[in-house]
Amino acid sequence: MCATCGCDSGGSTAIHHLGEHEHTHGAHSHSHSHSHDHGHSHASSKTIVDVEQDVLHQNNLLAQRNRGYFDAKNILALNLVSSPGSGKTSLLERTLKDLKGELEFAVIEGDQQTTNDADRIHATGTKVTQINTGKGCHLDSHMVLHALQGMKPKDNSVLFIENVGNLVCPAMFDLGEKERVVIISVTEGDDKPLKYPDMFHSSTLCIVNKIDLLPYVPFDMEKVKANAKKVNPALEILEVSCTSGEGLQTWYNWLKSRVAVSELI
Amino acid sequence: MHELSIVMSIIDIAKQQADRACATIIDEIELDIGTLSGIEMDSFEFAWKQAVRGSVLEGAVRKINTIEAKARCLDCDAVFSIHHYFDPCPVCGEHLLDILSGKELKVKSLVVS
Numbered sequence: 229m230c231a232t233c234g235c236d237s238g239g240s241t242a243i244h245h246l247g248e249h250e251h252t253h254g255a256h257s258h259s260h261s262h263s264h265d266h267g268h269s270h271a272s273s274k275t276i277v278d279v280e281q282d283v284l285h286q287n288n289l290l291a292q293r294n295r296g297y298f299d300a301k302n303i304l305a306l307n308l309v310s311s312p313g314s315g316k317t318s319l320l321e322r323t324l325k326d327l328k329g330e331l332e333f334a335v336i337e338g339d340q341q342t343t344n345d346a347d348r349i350h351a352t353g354t355k356v357t358q359i360n361t362g363k364g365c366h367l368d369s370h371m372v373l374h375a376l377q378g379m380k381p382k383d384n385s386v387l388f389i390e391n392v393g394n395l396v397c398p399a400m401f402d403l404g405e406k407e408r409v410v411i412i413s414v415t416e417g418d419d420k421p422l423k424y425p426d427m428f429h430s431s432t433l434c435i436v437n438k439i440d441l442l443p444y445v446p447f448d449m450e451k452v453k454a455n456a457k458k459v460n461p462a463l464e465i466l467e468v469s470c471t472s473g474e475g476l477q478t479w480y481n482w483l484k485s486r487v488a489v490s491e492l493i
Numbered sequence: 494m495h496e497l498s499i500v501m502s503i504i505d506i507a508k509q510q511a512d513r514a515c516a517t518i519i520d521e522i523e524l525d526i527g528t529l530s531g532i533e534m535d536s537f538e539f540a541w542k543q544a545v546r547g548s549v550l551e552g553a554v555r556k557i558n559t560i561e562a563k564a565r566c567l568d569c570d571a572v573f574s575i576h577h578y579f580d581p582c583p584v585c586g587e588h589l590l591d592i593l594s595g596k597e598l599k600v601k602s603l604v605v606s
Binding site: 273274275279281284286287366397399426428 | 494495498499502503505506510511514516520529531577578579581588589598599600601602603604605606
């Protein structure tokens with residue numbers, strides 16, 4: 229079930245562990261054991277098989293496996309989702325620099341191509357693995373599983389999984405994260421939550437980025453909040469600017485409160 | 494275009510189940526797809542045509558049960574149909590909803606021979 233463009237050549241997922249050797253995962257098989265308790269039937273007769281299986285069953289199984297790994301190592305895993313260009317990587321760069329020494333971090337970067345984002349994270353001195361999905365439009369739990377095998381994030385760390393920039397497809401794929409954080413920027417429309425409700429419905433925190441640009445764009449903060457709350461009344465919303473630094477302390481406090489909670493468990 | 498991943502997973506499940514039943518042909522496949530499952534049916538249709546070619550599902554008749562989305566209002570307890578996550582309760586206008594159905598995405602059954 230590697231990233232699923234249906235194309236054999238360009239669809240393989242490449243995983244780059246920065247600062248280490250690289251290897252590529254093509255279409256590899258996992259062994260599964262099945263019980264074979266079938267009876268004998270004639271070739272011509274038709275049989276009804278009750279399947280009742282969730283289509284995302286395999287992804288969900290591997291997501292739970294990742295979740296167990298995170299729990300055992302007390303790792304706070306956050307899945308960061310947004311459209312391209314909302315400032316996910318910039319937010320991470322600022323966070324990693326500002327909280328250096330306070331929290332232990334690791335990052336998994338997801339993009340179709342290039343290690344550009346991972347290079348930016350690597351420059352902050354943080355452990356990072358780049359997943360290139362090829363033609364794939366989202367990360368799945370299988371890719372994250374392999375990225376984890378190579379990177380081995382430390383116990384008690386915060387793991388940011390920066391998903392492929394896309395507000396649609398990643399919504400359906402559980403990666404095993406503790407919480408999903410959706411990021412939008414004020415240069416996008418304030419109707420984003422209504423246009424892409426699945427993502428806002430499945431997230432627990434929404435970060436509105438680039439608020440330093442508010443004087444220059446027709447973005448109504450109260451409207452975006454109202455729209456987001458219509459989709460998900462429990463959604464927490466923070467306003468930040470990675471350029472001016474405004475609001476970042478609130479995000480850091482949110483992060484530290486989650487680390488504190490996960491340490492108690 | 495995650496619909497292609499979804500169709501590929503359906504083919505995997507069908508193949509696994511057909512192998513388990515020692516069947517060589519899948520005559521029919523029945524799917525449950527909820528209206529809030531995140532599947533865009535036009536994309537699904539497009540992906541299906543491309544992906545089933547040469548697979549175990551190539552000749553299979555496909556039956557889709559569209560599962561209507563329903564929610565319960567957590568404020569007034571009314572149960573009603575919804576089209577979107579942001580639909581308000583038609584009785585009290587609140588948005589705090591418990592989704593009861595509509596997120597289904599599963600292979601329900603196969604007819605094999």
